[in-house]
Every structure is written in structure tokens, then in C-alpha cells.
Amino acid sequence: MKKRAYYHLPGLFEFYELYRVFLPLFREHREYFYDWCEISSIYGAPSDCIWGGGRTSFGEADAKKVLDLMQEYQISARLTFSNSLLREEHLQDRKCNELCALLEKNNKPQNGVIIHSDLLLDYLQKNYPGLYLVSSTTKVLTNFSDFLQEINREEFRYVVPDFRLNKKFDQLNQMNTQQKEKVEFLCNECCWFGCKDRKACYETVSRKNLGENCQEHICAAPDSGEGYLFSKAMENPGFISVTDIKDTYLPMGFSNFKIEGRGLGSALILEFLLYYMTRPEYQIHVREKIYLDNMLDLF
Structure with a gap:
């Protein structure tokens, strides 16, 4: 059987209008796309979710419309609830609970939640056992033994390692089949490979999502003022290219790949x-068909 790559794409709520146009193309013109890849999930968060984390980006699309689209194309919806600083009182947030209940009710294919907090993990397992859980890259697991411990936790279906582990092939190749199936590599990170403040950066986002007053995190990376550039991401030592996926990761037994960009x-x-x-x-x-849809804001 030919090995397949399963992509986990950004912008469940943020880029609803894009996916509303792209997904019909992916289904109706499969000849446009590589036959070795599929869309496994799309992740994101609507506005004002205090459980949110990762990047400060929120979508405004109606949750019911979003889930209807995912169900129509049999794609798993994931909530990005990776806030690392949640406290007990935050667990009763109405909006976040309503979203989890909605995903669990519309659970074909099964939907999931990307999390950082063990407090939230316990809460979700108790209250929404139908949702699968993903360990967030915001944990910044740069030590391979720590990453393996996370992989071996039964609570998680997938674990997203820090992008600096992407090319640790000697250690990755020693993992067993079950472990490899749980790894979800972050392919296109633009963050400086030598960054030591990544965890602090994510914590600032968590504080903002909780409505706390906090200082802006000042990135110390070279060329940080340029923002995200795909060309710069391609030069990152942790970048995973299409060729890498097809010729290296798939033959090694890895099949899950996350694209960032919310x-x-x-x-x-x-x-x-x-x-x-x-x-x-x-x-x-594909460009022409997307650009001709005047509902899509490309600016």
C-alpha cells in the first residue's frame, strides 16, 4: 500500500472563506493534487476564547457553518485551546464549553482539541470524552527524551514536537511504529532556530487571551522585523519540504504533518x-479558481 501524508491545516475559523472554495476543488479536481496526500484536520479558534493559545489569531466565522463544512468533506475539526496558564476558574468559560459540546455532538469524523494545560486535559476527558486530544507544540519539547515521554502518554492521539527536533533522524528512526503514528511534525516554522524565548512568547499570548495586562514579548531573533516569510521559513534548518515528506518521512513511517499560519x-x-x-x-x-471567487480576501 502506498504511504500517504496527512496534513493538518491552519485557520478553521480564520480562513473559512478560503476553505469554502478550496475544498470543493480538492474533491472535484483531485488530478490537480498529489495523490499521496490528504487533509486530515483543520485547526483554529473563534474570537474571544480564553482557552486559546499558540498564536494571537481568531476567526469570526459561524461555528455551525464551519462544522457543517468540515463534515461535508469528512475533515476533523480541531480547537486550538493551548493556553498554558489556565486556572480552575477558567474552566467554566461558557463560549469554550459550548464549542467543545458542539464539536462532540457533530463528531463524524471525530473532532479534537489541541491543548497545553494538564488542568484542561483532565477537564476535557471528564466532560467531553468524545473528543481526541493533541499535545501542543507550545510545550516547546526540545529535549528528545521529554518528547518521547509525551509520545508515550495515552491521553494524546498526536504530539507536535518542537520544530528543532524535525531533523533528529537517528533518534526518530529508533521510534516504534505506534510512536511514529502519533508524531505530527510542524513543517513551515519561521521562528529563529536558535530562539531561547519561544516558551515565553507563547506565555505572553496565553496572558493576552486571558485578558491580563502584560508587556509585549520582544522577539530577539535576527531579522524579526520582517515578520513571517515563506522564503525565510524554507531556509530554516527545521523546515520540512515536499521532497522531505515524500522521500524521507513517509518511508521512515511518519505520516502526519502540521502547517502553521493562523x-x-x-x-x-x-x-x-x-x-x-x-x-x-x-x-x-488552483490560483485562478481561488482568485476568481470574489468572497475571498487575499489582502
Whole structure:
């Protein structure tokens, strides 16, 4: 059986209008896309979710419409609830609970939650046992033994390691089949490979989502003022290319790949979809069909 890559894409709520146009293309014109890849899940969070974490980016699309779209195309919906600083009183938040209940009720295919907090993990397991759990990259697990401990936790279906473990092939290759199936690599991170403040950066986002007053995190990375550039991400030592996926990771037994980008514009997300999923000779066809839809804001 041919090995397949399963992508986990950004912007469940943030880029609803893009996916509303892209997913019919992916189904109706499968010849445009690589036959070895599928869309496994799309992740994100609507506005004002205090359980939110990762990046400061929230979508405004109606949750019911979003889930209807995911169910129509048999794609798992994931809530990005990776706030690392949750306290007991935050667990009763109405909006976050309503979203979890909605995902659990509309659970074909099974939906999930990306989390950081063990407090939230226990709460979700007790109150929404139908949702699967994903260990967030915001834990910044750069030590391989710590990553393996996380992989071996039965609570998680997937674990997203820090991008600096992406090329640790000697250690990755020693993992057993069950462990490899749980790894979800972050492919296109633009963050400085030598960054030592990544955890602090994520904590600032968590504080903002909780409504706390806090100082802005000042990134000390070289060229940080440029913001996200896909060309710069491609030069990152942790970058995973299409060729890497097809020729290295799939043969090794890894099949899950996460694309970041919730805080970016829909035009850049389209470039990710073109690069990672679309055959080069058909990329112009996909661009044209997306651009001709006047509901999509590409600016």
C-alpha cells in the first residue's frame, strides 16, 4: 500500500472563506493534487476564547457553518485551546464549553482539541470524552527524551514536537511504529532556530487571551522585523519540504504533518496549499479558481 501524508491545516475559523472554495476543488479536481496526500484536520479558534493559545489569531466565522463544512468533506475539526496558564476558574468559560459540546455532538469524523494545560486535559476527558486530544507544540519539547515521554502518554492521539527536533533522524528512526503514528511534525516554522524565548512568547499570548495586562514579548531573533516569510521559513534548518515528506518521512513511517499560519493572510495560506499539496503544473489552475471567487480576501 502506498504511504500517504496527512496534513493538518491552519485557520478553521480564520480562513473559512478560503476553505469554502478550496475544498470543493480538492474533491472535484483531485488530478490537480498529489495523490499521496490528504487533509486530515483543520485547526483554529473563534474570537474571544480564553482557552486559546499558540498564536494571537481568531476567526469570526459561524461555528455551525464551519462544522457543517468540515463534515461535508469528512475533515476533523480541531480547537486550538493551548493556553498554558489556565486556572480552575477558567474552566467554566461558557463560549469554550459550548464549542467543545458542539464539536462532540457533530463528531463524524471525530473532532479534537489541541491543548497545553494538564488542568484542561483532565477537564476535557471528564466532560467531553468524545473528543481526541493533541499535545501542543507550545510545550516547546526540545529535549528528545521529554518528547518521547509525551509520545508515550495515552491521553494524546498526536504530539507536535518542537520544530528543532524535525531533523533528529537517528533518534526518530529508533521510534516504534505506534510512536511514529502519533508524531505530527510542524513543517513551515519561521521562528529563529536558535530562539531561547519561544516558551515565553507563547506565555505572553496565553496572558493576552486571558485578558491580563502584560508587556509585549520582544522577539530577539535576527531579522524579526520582517515578520513571517515563506522564503525565510524554507531556509530554516527545521523546515520540512515536499521532497522531505515524500522521500524521507513517509518511508521512515511518519505520516502526519502540521502547517502553521493562523496569524497570516489567506493569500499566504493559499501558497502553502499550493506548495504542499498541488502538482506544479496545476498550481495556476488552483490560483485562478481561488482568485476568481470574489468572497475571498487575499489582502
